[in-house]
Amino acid sequence: MTFEPPVAKTLLLRFEKGVLHVTLNRPEARNAMSLVMVRELGDLFATIEARRDVRAVVLRGAGGHFCAGGDVKDMAAARAAESAADGRDPIAVVNAQFGELVDRVNRAPQVVLALLEGSVLGGGFGLACVADVALALNGASFGLPETGLGLPPAQIAPFLVQRLGFSEARRLAVTGARFDGAEAARLGVVHEAHADTASLEAALGRVLENVMRCAPDAIAATKRILLASQRTSQEPSALIAEAARLFAAAARGPEGQEGTIAFIEKRLPAWAEAPVAGRPPGSAKD
Numbered sequence: 001m002t003f004e005p006p007v008a009k010t011l012l013l014r015f016e017k018g019v020l021h022v023t024l025n026r027p028e029a030r031n032a033m034s035l036v037m038v039r040e041l042g043d044l045f046a047t048i049e050a051r052r053d054v055r056a057v058v059l060r061g062a063g064g065h066f067c068a069g070g071d072v073k074d075m076a077a078a079r080a081a082e083s084a085a086d087g088r089d090p091i092a093v094v095n096a097q098f099g100e101l102v103d104r105v106n107r108a109p110q111v112v113l114a115l116l117e118g119s120v121l122g123g124g125f126g127l128a129c130v131a132d133v134a135l136a137l138n139g140a141s142f143g144l145p146e147t148g149l150g151l152p153p154a155q156i157a158p159f160l161v162q163r164l165g166f167s168e169a170r171r172l173a174v175t176g177a178r179f180d181g182a183e184a185a186r187l188g189v190v191h192e193a194h195a196d197t198a199s200l201e202a203a204l205g206r207v208l209e210n211v212m213r214c215a216p217d218a219i220a221a222t223k224r225i226l227l228a229s230q231r232t233s234q235e236p237s238a239l240i241a242e243a244a245r246l247f248a249a250a251a252r253g254p255e256g257q258e259g260t261i262a263f264i265e266k267r268l269p270a271w272a273e274a275p276v277a278g279r280p281p282g283s284a285k286d
Contacts, residue, residue, distance in 0.1 A: 003054055006044065010037040012062065013044070018055035019208060020048065020110075027063025030119045034071045035094065042101045045108055052216040056208060057108065059127065060115040069122025069145065070098065072263050075251060079260075092241075092248035098123060099155030099240040106130035106159065107227060109220030111211045115204060116140050116181065116190060117197075125189075126156030129163040132223070134190040135203050136181035142189060143178040149263055150255025154247035158239060162230050164188060 005013035005020065012023035022044065024031040033041075048054045061067055074094065081090040105112060105127060114131035120142045128134050128142075144160075146153040153160070153173055160169035168187055171177075185193040194200040211219075250256045255269075262269035 003048070003051060006047065008040045008044070010034060011040050011044070015054070018053065018212065020054050020057045022057060022059050024059070024061045024067055027061075027065070029071065030065040030068035031061040031063070031124070032068045032071045033098070033123050035074050035097070038098050038101050042097070042104055045101075045104045049104075049109065052109075052220075054110055055216055055219075056111040056113060056211050058113045058115065058204065058208075059131065061118065061124075063118075065118030066114070066116045066120045066140070067124025067127060068119040069124055072149070072260055076260055076264075079251060079257075089245070089248040089252070091251045092244040095154060095247040095251075096240050096244035099243060102126050102130055102155060102159060103236055103240065107223075109223060110216075111214075111219060113204065113207060114190075115200060116142075116184075117200075120184075121145055122153065123156065126153075126159055128189060129156065129159040133207050135200055135207070136184055136190040136193045137197070137200055138181045138193050138195055140181040140184070140193075141178055142180070142184045143176060144173050145176055147174065148176045148259065148269070150253070150257070150259030150269065151250045152243075152246060154243035154250075155240065157243065 003015050003020070005015050010024070010026055012021075012025045014021040022041075024033075024037065026032060026034065026037065045057075048057070059066075075091065078090045078094045102123075111133065112131045113133045113135070114128050116128055116134060116136035117140050120128055120136070120140050122143075122145055125142060125144060144153050144156075157169070157173065160173065163169075164172070164187060179187075181190065181193040184190045192203055194203060251260075259269050
């Protein structure tokens with residue numbers, strides 16, 4: 001039977017000639033990933049896991065942005081929620097759900113392509129790092145803003161290291177630096193950067209043409225072999241749980257709360273105060 005994409009609230013789905021086109025569709029929030037979007041993406045990738053008629057998946061965002069990361073409002077709601085039935089912190093539960101999504105995309109037997117423009121931040125950056133092929137506009141804005149919100153990039157950290165190597169992943173994670181698509185290509189986050197949308201779409205067409213020359217079972221087996229070579233001694237489930245625990249602890253701490261409030265209030269957090277010569281940030285003013 002021909003694959004019929006499911007109905008989704010936060011995704012635009014189209015299946016054509018073996019290619020599943022997935023558009024993150026929350027343009028009013030620069031396609032920040034809500035809990036609903038995380039669940040819908042996870043369910044979608046679970047649905048296609050055994051299907052070889054779905055040869056490739058193209059991820060992109062609506063409204064000129066790929067994805068601005070996780071939805072801060074959802075995290076604030078999780079902070080106020082009661083503990084889960086099994087006693088786990090609800091923030092850790094939410095964070096682990098995102099980690100499971102990224103891991104599922106990473107392990108998808110299909111070729112996953114990401115078309116990146118506008119904001120490619122936080123969790124969106126993480127999705128870009130698990131795409132088999134990532135294509136970007138020169139003007140796209142990449143970055144890891146988590147530490148600026150008082151949080152660690154918990155679930156995407158392993159994938160950053162795999163994509164960039166330890167040194168560059170560490171530099172970008174601890175500085176929260178922003179950079180464009182051309183720099184993302186230089187660093188190896190993306191494979192190609194293009195000057196305009198027409199060039200980007202043409203590149204996508206060339207890649208898909210090459211993908212369709214390859215056997216789907218052979219691609220699935222190749223990806224399993226390549227991913228096996230990246231495994232550490234720690235099981236993915238254990239790594240996801242530990243990262244979620246650390247994220248939840250940070251989110252409930254003073255920095256996480258201040259960072260979230262500052263983001264909602266559209267101001268700099270307390271620790272981002274510009275330093276005065278001879279006085280560290282946060283010290284008493286004269």
